[in-house]
Amino acid sequence: MEEFTLVKDFAIIMAVAGGVTLLFRRLRQPPILGYLIAGLIISPYTLPIPLVENIDTIRLLADLGLVLLLFGIGLEFSWSKIRAVGLVAPIIGGIEIFTMFALGYGLGQLFGWSTLDSIFLGAAMHISSSAIIVKILRDMGRQNLLSSKLIVGILVVEDFAAVIIIAVLSGIATTGAATFGDIGSLMLRLIIFFAAALGFGALLVPRIIEITHRFHSREALLITSISLCFIMALLSEYLGLSVAAGAFLIGALIGDTKHSKEIDQVVTPVRDMFAALFFVSIGMLINILQFKSFIFLALATSALFILGKILGNTLGTFLCGFTGRTSLRVGTGMPQAGEFSLAIAKTGVDSGAVIPLLYPVVVATTAITSFTTPYIIRLADPITDLLNRRASEPIKRYEASFSNWLHGIRNAFSSRSKPAQEIQHSGRNVLVNFLLIVVLIGIGTSAVQFVDNIATFTHLRPDILGLLISFLIVVLCVPALIAFWRNLRLLIDETIKYLLSRRSSARALNQETLHTIIRGSIMVTLSILLAIWSIPLIISLLSLGSFAIAAPIILLAILIYFLSTSVRNIHSQLETTF
Numbered sequence: 001m002e003e004f005t006l007v008k009d010f011a012i013i014m015a016v017a018g019g020v021t022l023l024f025r026r027l028r029q030p031p032i033l034g035y036l037i038a039g040l041i042i043s044p045y046t047l048p049i050p051l052v053e054n055i056d057t058i059r060l061l062a063d064l065g066l067v068l069l070l071f072g073i074g075l076e077f078s079w080s081k082i083r084a085v086g087l088v089a090p091i092i093g094g095i096e097i098f099t100m101f102a103l104g105y106g107l108g109q110l111f112g113w114s115t116l117d118s119i120f121l122g123a124a125m126h127i128s129s130s131a132i133i134v135k136i137l138r139d140m141g142r143q144n145l146l147s148s149k150l151i152v153g154i155l156v157v158e159d160f161a162a163v164i165i166i167a168v169l170s171g172i173a174t175t176g177a178a179t180f181g182d183i184g185s186l187m188l189r190l191i192i193f194f195a196a197a198l199g200f201g202a203l204l205v206p207r208i209i210e211i212t213h214r215f216h217s218r219e220a221l222l223i224t225s226i227s228l229c230f231i232m233a234l235l236s237e238y239l240g241l242s243v244a245a246g247a248f249l250i251g252a253l254i255g256d257t258k259h260s261k262e263i264d265q266v267v268t269p270v271r272d273m274f275a276a277l278f279f280v281s282i283g284m285l286i287n288i289l290q291f292k293s294f295i296f297l298a299l300a301t302s303a304l305f306i307l308g309k310i311l312g313n314t315l316g317t318f319l320c321g322f323t324g325r326t327s328l329r330v331g332t333g334m335p336q337a338g339e340f341s342l343a344i345a346k347t348g349v350d351s352g353a354v355i356p357l358l359y360p361v362v363v364a365t366t367a368i369t370s371f372t373t374p375y376i377i378r379l380a381d382p383i384t385d386l387l388n389r390r391a392s393e394p395i396k397r398y399e400a401s402f403s404n405w406l407h408g409i410r411n412a413f414s415s416r417s418k419p420a421q422e423i424q425h426s427g428r429n430v431l432v433n434f435l436l437i438v439v440l441i442g443i444g445t446s447a448v449q450f451v452d453n454i455a456t457f458t459h460l461r462p463d464i465l466g467l468l469i470s471f472l473i474v475v476l477c478v479p480a481l482i483a484f485w486r487n488l489r490l491l492i493d494e495t496i497k498y499l500l501s502r503r504s505s506a507r508a509l510n511q512e513t514l515h516t517i518i519r520g521s522i523m524v525t526l527s528i529l530l531a532i533w534s535i536p537l538i539i540s541l542l543s544l545g546s547f548a549i550a551a552p553i554i555l556l557a558i559l560i561y562f563l564s565t566s567v568r569n570i571h572s573q574l575e576t577t578f
Contacts, residue, residue, distance in 0.1 A: 009052045016042050017280050030132045032338065033370040035276050036363060039283020046288050058281055065278030066343055067247045068271040071229040073130055073159055073339075074251020075264050088320050089153030095316035096154065096309065096334070097161055098438070099532050100126035103308045104301075105445075106535035109543070111297060115449045117355055118536075120348040123169060124362050125305050127162045129338020130155045136374055137333070147329035147380075150317060154334065159248070162340040167236070167245040170347050189239050194249065197232065201253040209257045222266040225254060275339075282342050285349075286360045294357055298364030305365055306372065309335035319525060321406035325384045332380040336373040337366040398517070398570075419498045426491035433484035434526065437477050441530075441537055444473035448540040466544040470537070470555075492519050520566040527562045534559075 017038040024034035044050040052058060104125035108118025133155065137148050205228065212224040228250050236246030254263060314331030318324065345362040348354035447469050451462045458465070495518065534555060 005054050006057055009054050009058060012042060012051050013038075013058065013277065013280055017276050021276075028374075030136075030370045030373075032129070032132060032279055033367055035279035036283040036367055039280040040286055040288065041283075042280075043284045043286060043288065045286070052284070055284070058277065058284075061274065062278040062281035063243075065271075065274030065276070065281075066346075067229065067233050067243050068226075068267075069275040069278060069339055070163070070247040070343075071226075071251040072264075072267065072271040072275075074248040074253075075255040075260060075267065076130070076134075089150065089157050091320055092150070092313060092316035092330070093154045093157030093161070095319070095529065096312035097126045097158070099312035099529070100305075100308050102533045102535050103304055106539050107301060107304055109536060109539045113355065113358075116348075116353060117358060120169065120344060120354045120358060121301070121361075123165050124337070124341040124344045124358075125301070125308070125365075126165075127158050127338070127340040127344075128155060128309065128334045129336045129341075129366075130159055132336050132338050132370065132373065133333060136336075136377060140374075140377065142377075145329070146322075147326050147333065150322070150326070150330050151333045154313065154330070159340065162344075163245050163248045166340070166344060166347060169344060170351075193236065193239055193245065197235075197246070197249050198253070201232075201250065202256075205250070205253045206257045209254060209259055209263070213259050213262075218262075218266045221259070221263055222270070225263050225267055226270070228254065279339075279342070282346065282359075282363055286363055290360070294360045294364065297357070298361045298368065301361055302365045302368040302372075305337060305369065306335040306376065310376075315525065315528070318403065319406065321403060323403050324387075325381070328384050329377075329380040332376050332383075335376060336369045337362065342366060419494065422494045423491065423498060426487050426494055429487040430484060430491055433480045433487065436480040437484070437530065438533055440473055440477050440480070441534055444469060445537040445540055448537065448544070451544060463544045466541050467550060470541055473537075474555075488519070488522065492522075516569050520570040523562055523566040524570070527559050527566070531556075531559045 017035055020038040020041070021031050021034040024031060024037075040046060042051045044052065044055065101122040104122030105118045107125075108121040111118075113121070133151065137151065142148050208224065208228070209221075212220050229247055232246035232250035233243040234246070236249075237243050254260060257263070310331040312331075313334045314327045317327035317330040322330075341362050345359050349356055349359045448466055451465045451469070454460075454465055455462050538555065
């Protein structure tokens with residue numbers, strides 16, 4: 001009888017999912033949205049008499065779907081593609097990941113959620129859907145544009161980072177702790193696992209696939225590939241990591257073999273079937289009766305997700321020396337939540353580490369962005385054209401010149417000439433000190449979470465402790481800020497010499513003008529990034545009370561001062577020069 005129930009449940013799920021998916025294909029909407037709505041239709045919370053009875057078994061099958069889904073993503077973004085993205089994609093991806101994590105964490109704190117809930121929300125918000133975005137770009141005929149190639153590179157970086165984050169969060173969710181010791185232990189195991197898997201996998205996997213291919217059997221190729229997938233997922237789980245880490249990694253290694261396309265063809269039908277189960281099961285977990293309790297949170301999360309993705313990716317792309325049009329195309333091509341966001345939310349909720357409300361919020365965000373993404377992608381060129389028509393001539397020339405200069409600086413990092421090596425040295429020092437400031441702010445945010453525990457032992461008020469912690473963080477940041485400023489001046493001086501010798505657009509300006517514009521532009525950009533990264537710390541301090549409020553006010557005042565001063569200097573130079 002139980003076997004018949006399982007067959008009945010499976011038949012209902014596949015029938016409803018198939019019908020809804022055909023409808024969404026007809027409407028030219030992403031299939032993932034159809035799967036989520038199919039799950040919502042047959043959810044035990046939707047109908048008075050549940051259509052699906054054996055929900056626990058369906059969830060187990062859905063977990064298999066998650067493993068195969070990540071295995072398929074690894075096949076598509078092979079290890080060679082991960083290595084080939086170069087430095088541009090990691091830089092843009094790093095800026096975006098930091099931006100989205102800070103915004104997501106801050107939003108969770110504003111919702112009144114716990115630290116761990118906010119961490120999971122920030123982690124879920126930093127990832128875009130590779131499957132949906134790549135398909136939309138192909139359907140629109142944009143896959144060969146420079147912006148699309150950059151988007152794919154950023155997606156590779158995001159997916160790779162997501163695997164690491166899922167592994168870390170899975171360990172935290174299992175232990176229920178988020179201490180630095182636990183995270184350090186997990187990261188160490190993850191590094192050892194990745195190094196060993198890449199080392200042995202690069203030697204063994206191609207040989208295993210080659211031997212299997214000699215039998216000229218698609219069935220043997222399918223079984224061998226899936227067995228390797230689950231063996232690696234099992235090893236990953238055994239080490240206390242996420243099955244996602246193992247599945248993605250072995251997929252990336254198999255994707256580097258000569259027969260990767262053939263393997264992808266035989267695996268795709270199996271992967272798609274179980275992936276559909278995964279997405280349907282996610283929709284089944286949404287309690288439609290609690291719609292009022294999460295719809296506002298979902299709308300706020302979706303709005304911040306879209307704005308943050310556009311801002312982070314556009315800014316990061318422009319900083320890497322690409323034009324404003326290309327940068328905006330990249331930014332508007334990224335705001336789509338998807339499979340990894342859902343996997344992170346599912347990991348937290350299934351383990352009981354986070355509140356159940358996180359799940360429907362992330363699912364609703366995925367559904368909302370599935371509707372909005374195609375329209376947002378199409379907005380890039382009209383917005384760029386509108387800005388070009390409305391912008392003054394100095395602003396247009398500044399955008400073109402600054403993009404050209406940044407492109408020259410980017411080229412310097414791939415050159416071996418002596419001036420280029422000096423720029424590289426100063427650039428590394430600037431980056432190290434900036435990251436040190438970022439780490440100190442992150443430590444301060446973590447420390448504020450333990451204020452109540454510290455107050456119990458010290459008998460000090462939490463707001464006073466918050467003020468002391470923030471003051472200590474500022475003091476610790478001072479040496480890094482001084483070193484950052486000195487190296488930034490050196491970097492700018494060396495960059496100006498490099499540009500004057502190689503760029504005609506730079507030679508048209510005097511050295512003082514170049515110095516002011518480049519320094520001001522870099523300060524504006526870095527101030528914005530630091531302001532975004534400081535959001536979690538500021539929100540945490542505001543929640544402590546009166547005395548702690550002084551610190552975020554001073555911090556905001558300093559950032560506003562730097563921003564306004566830099567913008568005024570740039571504006572005056574633009575008016576004088578152009």
